[in-house]
Amino acid sequence: MTNLKIALCKSSLLGPVSGADEIMLNYAVHLRQRGYDVEVVLLYSPNENDQYLRRLRSNGVPVTIIVRKSFLFAVLRMLRNLFSSVLFFLFLLRRAPERLRKFWQVALRLIAHLHYRECRAYFARNRPNLMHVFTPDSGAAMMIRAGHELGIPVLYHEMGTPHHMPMLEDYYRRLETVLPLCTEFAALSPRLASDWLVRFPFLRSVTVLPLIMERSKTFDLRGQLSAPPEETVFGFAARVEEGKGPMVLLDALATMNRERPVGIARIAGSGPQLSEVKARARELALGDACEFVGQYSEPLGRSAFMESLDVFVLPSLAEGTPNGIIEAMAHGIPIIASAVGGIPDIIDSQSGILIPPGDADALADAMLLLSGDPERRKRMGAAARERYEQLFEPAVVVPLMLKVYGRVAGNGHMAIASGNGHSHPWADVQLQTAIETVPL
Incomplete structure (x- = not known):
């Protein structure tokens, strides 16, 4: 293991399918494979059959759950699962999705703040060299505050776009109060970095840190499925x-x-x-x-x-x-x-x-x-x-990610990994506040 201790942080896993969870899992697995001391830190317990939890464990990535029993979170998740199986709720959901999802976001945020002491106590005991917080996430603001109060460098990594659905606007307004506490802000591409600088002009800069995607096993299925060959x-x-x-x-x-x-x-x-x-x-x-x-x-x-x-x-x-x-x-x-x-x-x-x-x-x-x-x-x-x-191949993204980690952690921590001999095209992209936005 290297001397750099990394905590990848989210409220919970959002399976069965979640883009943010897939990104976090790939980061964790490739860091682990390269000998880094990495753990995934969740505020709440995920479902035991969650595919991301299973894949993290099968790859030897430690998963820490800060609040193993949260009655309010359990009730909220039970209600969501129950409603999702009721046709009448689906009827309502099609007609008022933003209102219902906004309620879900507000409820999760309030529950997260009830567990602030437990969150802070965990990070005080374990003290990673850096916290990598994936957002949008209902517990992000609380985790950022905890890390800042304890003097732990925080990398805020935005998975989304400022041109988001209206139901997330309240979330991002509240997030503005804690973003200045982060050591560094990262987006997934140069254009998104530019857009986020316009959305949050008080940021000094935005780093580009792309996702990792590893190609899975291939199959020869094109001729075996139902489409006629001419279609x-x-x-x-x-x-x-x-x-x-x-x-x-x-x-x-x-x-x-x-x-x-x-x-x-x-x-x-x-x-x-x-x-x-x-x-x-x-x-x-x-x-x-x-x-x-x-x-x-x-x-x-x-x-x-x-x-x-x-x-x-x-x-x-x-x-x-x-x-x-x-x-x-x-x-x-x-x-x-x-x-x-x-x-x-x-x-x-x-x-x-x-x-x-x-x-x-x-x-x-x-x-x-x-x-x-x-x-x-x-x-x-x-x-x-x-x-x-x-x-997006691991061999080009991991060295870039470790370069960012070394900069965020500071204090002499050097994160070094061998790549494939090619520098990532976005390796030197760190957009400053005065940058002009790129038109679509």
């Missing part, structure tokens, strides 16, 4: 909600197939808009052109889904740096996505096609272009794979 398979994998643009995808699919069957959409995921999306598919008479394959929750399932696709599509209205896009790139799949959030940092003209958010006609045009040109798809897929290797 192009377009895949969507995300939470099925308005912000991810599933309705835009269906409208584009209907337009593309208006004269003759050209392609099918394979949709993986679950979420509050799933029943509406299925109803819309029936309304558009998409039939076999739209497949709902359910929610995958394990690396092999994700990999098998990606290997069944010709093109990955994500027409989001707002985004950070979506795990789904990066996993598709790792599998050599061309991308069609909205030019929002950090996506333009990920996809260039060689590896995919960017479209305006919410523009179903532009999406249909892009899908038609790629469906009729398998050679272009092949070239774009190869470029996507190369871009993944440059930006």
